[in-house]
Amino acid sequence: MNDVASVPDLTGGHADEPKTLAEGAYRQLRRDIIEGLHRPGEKLRVEHLKDQYSVGAGTLREALQLLVTDALVVAQGQRGFRVAPISLDDFEDITRTRVLLETVALQQSIERGDDAWEANVVASFHMLSRAEDKLDDSSKNGHGREEWEQRNRAFHEVLISASPSRWIRHFQNILYLQSERYRRLSLFRQPIPRDVHAEHQAIVDAALARNAPEATRILTDHILRTLEAVRNLPDDLLS
Amino acid sequence: MNDVASVPDLTGGHADEPKTLAEGAYRQLRRDIIEGLHRPGEKLRVEHLKDQYSVGAGTLREALQLLVTDALVVAQGQRGFRVAPISLDDFEDITRTRVLLETVALQQSIERGDDAWEANVVASFHMLSRAEDKLDDSSKNGHGREEWEQRNRAFHEVLISASPSRWIRHFQNILYLQSERYRRLSLFRQPIPRDVHAEHQAIVDAALARNAPEATRILTDHILRTLEAVRNLPDDLLS
DNA sequence: GTCAATGTTTTTCTCGAGATTTTTATCCAA
DNA sequence: TTGGATAAAAATCTCGAGAAAAACATTGAC
Numbered sequence: 001m002n003d004v005a006s007v008p009d010l011t012g013g014h015a016d017e018p019k020t021l022a023e024g025a026y027r028q029l030r031r032d033i034i035e036g037l038h039r040p041g042e043k044l045r046v047e048h049l050k051d052q053y054s055v056g057a058g059t060l061r062e063a064l065q066l067l068v069t070d071a072l073v074v075a076q077g078q079r080g081f082r083v084a085p086i087s088l089d090d091f092e093d094i095t096r097t098r099v100l101l102e103t104v105a106l107q108q109s110i111e112r113g114d115d116a117w118e119a120n121v122v123a124s125f126h127m128l129s130r131a132e133d134k135l136d137d138s139s140k141n142g143h144g145r146e147e148w149e150q151r152n153r154a155f156h157e158v159l160i161s162a163s164p165s166r167w168i169r170h171f172q173n174i175l176y177l178q179s180e181r182y183r184r185l186s187l188f189r190q191p192i193p194r195d196v197h198a199e200h201q202a203i204v205d206a207a208l209a210r211n212a213p214e215a216t217r218i219l220t221d222h223i224l225r226t227l228e229a230v231r232n233l234p235d236d237l238l239s
Numbered sequence: 240m241n242d243v244a245s246v247p248d249l250t251g252g253h254a255d256e257p258k259t260l261a262e263g264a265y266r267q268l269r270r271d272i273i274e275g276l277h278r279p280g281e282k283l284r285v286e287h288l289k290d291q292y293s294v295g296a297g298t299l300r301e302a303l304q305l306l307v308t309d310a311l312v313v314a315q316g317q318r319g320f321r322v323a324p325i326s327l328d329d330f331e332d333i334t335r336t337r338v339l340l341e342t343v344a345l346q347q348s349i350e351r352g353d354d355a356w357e358a359n360v361v362a363s364f365h366m367l368s369r370a371e372d373k374l375d376d377s378s379k380n381g382h383g384r385e386e387w388e389q390r391n392r393a394f395h396e397v398l399i400s401a402s403p404s405r406w407i408r409h410f411q412n413i414l415y416l417q418s419e420r421y422r423r424l425s426l427f428r429q430p431i432p433r434d435v436h437a438e439h440q441a442i443v444d445a446a447l448a449r450n451a452p453e454a455t456r457i458l459t460d461h462i463l464r465t466l467e468a469v470r471n472l473p474d475d476l477l478s
Numbered sequence: 479g480t481c482a483a484t485g486t487t488t489t490t491c492t493c494g495a496g497a498t499t500t501t502t503a504t505c506c507a508a
Numbered sequence: 509t510t511g512g513a514t515a516a517a518a519a520t521c522t523c524g525a526g527a528a529a530a531a532c533a534t535t536g537a538c
Contacts, residue, residue: 019316020491047519056493058297061521062304069308071409077258078499080520090405097406104339166329167336170310171410259521286489295523300491317529319490 025063044081103216105160113162186229264302283320337414342455344399352401425468
């Protein structure tokens with residue numbers, strides 16, 4: 001087996017290059033949808049997109065099918081594909097379900113995490129902090145924000161990585177991807193507030209102190225805060 | 240609009256015919272995998288299967304991709320598709336996650352369900368009871384068991400149908416499909432025990448009495464019982 | 479006898495064209 | 509002007525063949 005040391009990658013999950021054209025198109029499309037380049041509800045015509053992403057029709061079709069797995073694209077019978085619509089209700093559902101799963105997983109992680117898990121938590125938190133510094137210093141360029149997104153995701157992933165439930169982690173991955181789409185809307189208006197760093201720090205402290213109730217409480221507040229930010233957005237952004 | 244009365248289908252969810260060849264192959268393949276016709280871990284070669292399911296190579300490929308969504312098939316980079324392996328650990332994970340999601344959803348359902356929900360619960364329970372009768376009377380023929388599976392699934396689906404969380408219901412669907420695969424193993428050895436009907440009856444009673452703690456307790460025991468049955472199976476069945 | 483390298487065979491992946499189905503546009507009658 | 513039916517257009521869905529990769533078998537050297 002090749003997971004000898006079980007050292008998770010801190011690169012954000014996109015370490016290995018796509019081994020197939022379809023997977024490459026899938027990743028490109030996924031980022032474009034999350035970034036809002038393809039608007040929610042928009043029709044995704046294979047004939048047009050195949051040129052844009054430089055693949056054949058069948059290959060692009062396969063990429064779209066993969067996106068259906070992530071629920072970022074919906075397929076309707078004999079009527080093609082469409083970007084999954086968004087709504088405040090949907091984000092509320094995503095957030096509450098995410099809180100449910102992520103708190104349980106964090107609890108298990110705090111119970112069972114070993115030294116390596118603690119080290120990974122500290123390391124990914126450090127990576128995230130550095131990305132935050134870069135965001136403050138330089139202007140809000142696109143690459144910096146993307147890097148922050150990757151490291152924020154890695155941080156949350158590492159936090160629950162010691163949970164024994166692969167299914168909870170799997171569902172959490174899907175939900176995180178979904179919420180990324182909504183968070184992008186709120187970040188577009190207001191930059192990352194300063195206290196986010198403090199919240200992350202508090203989660204790390206409580207987790208390392210093996211204080212599960214405190215850690216899950218802070219994590220819950222932390223996730224719910226993004227919901228509030230989206231609630232305060234102008235309605236027309238949730239087209 | 241055509242959902243005037245919001246009457247859910249009690250046919251087990253496979254009411255509408257497949258509108259595309261790919262979807263047809265997908266459903267056939269899904270049943271064959273759940274039924275164990277394709278063994279866990281088995282390699283699924285497109286060239287062989289395309290004749291067996293009477294579709295083109297690209298179409299079968301698409302069907303396999305859909306199965307990846309349900310986690311019944313795993314795709315490995317440039318090395319084709321494979322039936323998802325099974326293990327006792329996996330089933331334990333599936334069961335515990337299912338308990339977590341289904342109890343929350345049932346609680347919400349009991350809180351918010353209206354008259355129509357109550358009627359659907361009673362109706363689907365009746366359908367399930369009839370299927371149980373047929374199972375007892377006639378021999379354990381294949382069709383009867385399949386019908387029971389469909390109605391059992393419909394029953395559990397209706398129970399949580401009043402939950403407002405589409406995401407929990409979505410995840411529950413996936414997990415139910417997974418557990419069906421394992422349940423088939425235990426049913427193969429021992430027929431459905433008699434007290435399953437009593438358990439279902441107790442859940443219905445508690446749900447209609449709006450006794451959420453009691454209903455979730457029984458539901459939890461009910462789901463965990465299948466885990467015990469699988470635990471007592473000979474090890475070699477979990478190949 | 480073991481191991482590495484090479485060549486063959488199988489399988490997957492990709493593409494473009496044809497067959498169906500859906501969507502849009504046009505026309506005619508009420 | 510509105511409504512429905514017919515015809516044209518566009519898009520989806522499907523298929524089989526060719527290119528790329530992986531798995532397998534054979535051979536040869538140490």
